[in-house]
Amino acid sequence: MKNVIETKNLTKVYKNFTAVNSLNLEIPDKTIFGMLGPNGAGKTTTIKMLTCLTQPTSGSATVGGFDVKSDPDEVRRLLGMVPQQVSLYKDLTVMENSQLCADYYGIPSDERDSRIDELMELVDIAYAKDKRISQLSGGQKQKASLVASLVHRPKILFLDEPTIGLDPTTKRVLWDLIRELNDDGHTIILCSHDMHEVDMLCDNVGIINTGNLVAYDTPQGLKDSLLKSNESELKDALSQISAESDDSKEDIDNLALRKMSILLKNFDESIIDGLYGVKSIEIEKNNRINLRIDSFDDNAVNNILKHIIDANGIIKSVSTEEPSLDDVFIKATSEVNENDRA
Ligand SMILES: Nc1ncnc2c1ncn2[C@@H]1O[C@H](COP(=O)(O)OP(=O)(O)OP(=O)(O)O)[C@@H](O)[C@H]1O
Ligand SMILES: [Mg+2]
Helix, strand or coil: CCEEEEEEEEEEEECCEEEEEEEEEEEECCCEEEEECCCCCCHHHHHHHHCCCCCCCEEEEEECCEECCCCHHHHHHHEEEECCCCCCCCCCEHHHHHHHHHHHCCCCHHHHHHHHHHHHHHCCCHHHCCCEHHHCCHHHHHHHHHHHHHCCCCCEEEEECCCCCCCHHHHHHHHHHHHHHHHCCCEEEEECCCHHHHHHHCCEEEEEECCEEEEEECHHHHHHHHHHHHHHHHHHHHHHCCCCCHHHHHHHHHHCCEEEEEEECCCCHHHCCCCCCEEEEEECCCCEEEEEECCCCCCHHHHHHHHHHHCCCCEEEEEEECCCHHHHHHHHCCCCCHHHHC
16 A cells, blocks of 8 residues: 555535535655644644544545545544544543553453553653543653554544654653654654654654645755755746845745854854855854855865865854755745634
């Protein structure tokens, strides 16, 4: 199976508000897919349709080859879900909730408790196994929810903002767990507002804005296309400006997204004389030079370093700032029609 999830014009309308608008999405099997989007974009609604918690208004979706409308039981058997709002039984303990899940999925009783114990150790919640959900802290509830959703080792795992409220150590444990599950052939769908998390973990990323898919690529692909689109905007802006105002200069500087900072052992003007491909150079007192690179040529950084070395500059350290997934997110979701959010 090439795509484990496919949606065709998937739409959800609440009364007369369209939360998900004709979404066409393909998630390749055995990959980690990151779903990004501003608050209210339609991520959780999409996940609810894919996990058969709510019916699409129109369009279709298949999960593991089964249709969410006509084969919801088959779909449910394949998946595990950590919802945005923890949905465990509040009056049952951590252990009892996990046992209930295991029984629902028919996990043999001789395996059940050892699997649960193993998962509880892994996410560090074993010490609270006999506590009721209502007695737990936010992060502890999140951990309990993780154990319950993983106990049947689902082929497809939906995680809706799973690391919110987790301490940094547990966050890393969960990231490792996501990678391990993926190595074992599980597909993971991860909704998150943590760009670093998505950048690090995901094979592909989709950005949803007001119910529409506005970008879909690998994390690196998204960043590369941001550089390309900034390059063409920069060229357009440069060709339009004849009488340069300070405002327009600033706009152009903001488009030159790549920044570079070089610490030199020695400095004199000849080192930067004739330096090509930079928008601006700022020289600090301690022989540090900060550059804004306006050339999007792949060799731009190489060329700058070579120029400095050829001019007998001795480089102590270099740092460059690439566009981040944050930049991609902000750009992709910047054009919002306020009427679509009402
Ligand atoms: N049951 C419902 N009835 C009416 N409107 C709803 C319902 N559930 C969600 N919505 C609306 O649908 C839109 C999408 O909500 P959704 O929960 O899918 O957003 P999200 O992308 O998950 O946001 P967040 O990042 O805040 O979790 C929102 O405008 C929300 O108000
Ligand atoms: Mg949500």
